[in-house]
Amino acid sequence: MPRNMARILVIKxxxxxxxxxxLAAMKKxxxxxxxxxxxxxxxxxxxxxxxxxxYFNAVDTGGRPEGLSAWLDLRRRLKAAGFERVYDLQxxxxxxRIFQLLRPGPPAWSGIAFGCSMPHRNPHRDRMHxxxxxxxxLMYAGIWPDAPTEPGAAPPPDLSWxxxxxxxxxxxxxxxxxxxxxxxxxGGSAHxxxxxxxxxxxxxxxxxxxxxxxxxxxxxxxxxxxxxxxxQRATPRARDLTGRxxxxxxxxxxxxxxxxxxxxxxxxxxxxxxxxxxxxxFSKASDPALxxxxxxxxxxxxxxxxxxxxxxxxxxxQALVPPLARQGALAP
Numbered sequence: 001m002p003r004n005m006a007r008i009l010v011i012k013x014x015x016x017x018x019x020x021x022x023l024a025a026m027k028k029x030x031x032x033x034x035x036x037x038x039x040x041x042x043x044x045x046x047x048x049x050x051x052x053x054x055y056f057n058a059v060d061t062g063g064r065p066e067g068l069s070a071w072l073d074l075r076r077r078l079k080a081a082g083f084e085r086v087y088d089l090q091x092x093x094x095x096x097r098i099f100q101l102l103r104p105g106p107p108a109w110s111g112i113a114f115g116c117s118m119p120h121r122n123p124h125r126d127r128m129h130x131x132x133x134x135x136x137x138l139m140y141a142g143i144w145p146d147a148p149t150e151p152g153a154a155p156p157p158d159l160s161w162x163x164x165x166x167x168x169x170x171x172x173x174x175x176x177x178x179x180x181x182x183x184x185x186x187g188g189s190a191h192x193x194x195x196x197x198x199x200x201x202x203x204x205x206x207x208x209x210x211x212x213x214x215x216x217x218x219x220x221x222x223x224x225x226x227x228x229x230x231x232q233r234a235t236p237r238a239r240d241l242t243g244r245x246x247x248x249x250x251x252x253x254x255x256x257x258x259x260x261x262x263x264x265x266x267x268x269x270x271x272x273x274x275x276x277x278x279x280x281x282f283s284k285a286s287d288p289a290l291x292x293x294x295x296x297x298x299x300x301x302x303x304x305x306x307x308x309x310x311x312x313x314x315x316x317x318q319a320l321v322p323p324l325a326r327q328g329a330l331a332p
Contacts, residue, residue, distance in 0.1 A: 006036035009083040009107070010056070011098065013043050013063045013090045015189075016247070016266020017291065018130060020273050022089045023053075023157035025134035029087055030055040032143035039081065041098075049247045054161050064094065075101045083107045087141065089134060091120070110141035118142070129290055131156065156294040157273045162251045180324065181215040182317075183253055183271055184231065185262025187224035187242075194285045196263050197305045197313075199227045203234035204310045205261065209317060210235045213324025214258060219245050219267055259321045261313065263305075269293045277320040279313060281305055296320065 010029060012022045019042075030038060039058040040050050050059045065071045079102065088095045088111030099106055099113035109116035112125075120137040122128070128136065131154035139147035148154050186202045188195050206216045216235055218228040222243030232238045245253065247270060254260055254271025260278045262268035264286050272278040272293035282288050284303040292299055298316045302308040 006033060006085075007081060007083045008033050008036045008038040009041060009078070009081070009086045010038060011041045011063065011086065011088045011090050011095050011111075012046075013041075013092070013094060014045075016045070017264070017269040017293070019046055019049075020157055020266065020269040020293075021130040021291070022134060023055075023159070023273075024131055024155055025087075025089055025138060026053070026055045027158055028135075028138055028144055032138075039083070041078075052162070052165060052248065063098075071101065074098070078102060086110065087138070088113065088116075089137075091137075110137060127290075129154075129292070131294065151289075152294075159251050159255075159270070159274045162248050163255050163274065165248065179213065179215045180258035181217045181239075181256075182209050182321075183257040183260040183262075183276060184216055184218045184238075185220060185260065185265060185268040185271070186218065186227045186231065187220035188263045188265035190223065192285060194283055195265065195305070197281045197308060199230045201308070201310050201313070202227070202261075203231045205313055205317075206231050206235040206238055208310070208314050209259075210237070212318075214321075215239065217241060217253060217257070219250055219253065259317055261317065264288075264291070272297055279316050279320065281308060281313070 010026060012019055037057045039060055040056045041060045041063045042050055043063050044061045047059060047061050050056060062074055065074045085108045091112045096113040099109055099116055108118060110118040112120055118141045120140050122136050125133050129151060132149045132151060135144060135147035135154040136149045138144040184202060186199055210216060216238035218231055218238060218240050220242040225242045228240035228242045232240060250267045251270045251274040254274035254276040257276045260268060260271040260276040264280055264282050268280055272295045277296045278293060279298045279300060280293060282299060282301045283305045288299045298320060300308060300313060300316060
């Protein structure tokens with residue numbers, strides 16, 4: 001690296017849905033510093049995605065150190081890198097601690113850490129959607145003077161770089177389907193079960209959509225294979241890809257899907273950002289005004305998702321994608 005090259009650090013530690021939304025701010029940071037050497041400080045689950053991202057020159061996955069030795073090692077690495085500016089897109093107690101770790105003489109810092117040089121002082125920041133909040137943060141940092149901060153105004157994440165790098169259709173399991181398919185994301189964080197629509201409802205919806213002319217493709221982690229099998233009992237030809245897709249494959253499946261349906265969870269954010277018409281199901285556990293995916297998205301809400309009727313989701317699906325049987329598109 002040339003000695004006179006500016007060194008920038010971006011911090012984004014978790015979670016997948018938030019990481020996907022933060023890609024919009026990351027793109028803006030790269031655009032503001034086109035010749036800088038930019039490092040992303042993140043965590044291991046996002047390493048492959050981050051290393052393929054064109055916005056970064058380097059990736060450090062040690063953003064959540066455990067124990068004094070790991071914290072001191074992180075401090076040593078960050079001090080040795082000589083970062084001139086930090087964009088903290090996590091803005092959490094963890095990332096604030098990293099700022100304090102770099103005293104005395106911390107780099108110019110955009111975030112909310114006490115004492116930082118470019119604080120995001122908007123008193124309404126905690127009531128803003130992630131996209132508008134991060135755009136506003138970058139406006140305060142001086143690199144996005146005309147940032148659109150009205151609700152719904154900030155640009156969504158751009159996943160074109162993932163889709164270009166996905167390769168041929170045959171390299172993505174389930175993407176080359178003989179019929180249009182609906183992507184199901186029935187799982188989510190294991191410690192947030194209140195954000196999940198019951199699998200029995202997904203099973204019933206799968207049967208309805210299959211009858212309308214759509215194949216069903218199910219994605220998620222390996223721990224969600226049981227959910228896929230439950231759906232397959234109602235729709236035996238549904239394709240189970242749980243545990244078989246990385247983030248890039250999920251985005252590619254989303255880009256080619258007729259529709260995506262799922263809980264408020266990271267893979268659904270990827271599908272929506274890739275361009276899939278999307279139905280996202282929200283319980284009272286999260287607020288779509290703060291974190292919903294953007295695009296051609298229908299948001300359905302119920303305080304308790306067990307109270308959300310299949311008929312309501314099926315109606316939203318019909319509004320986004322008319323049944324193929326009515327279009328005369330079903331194979332004989």
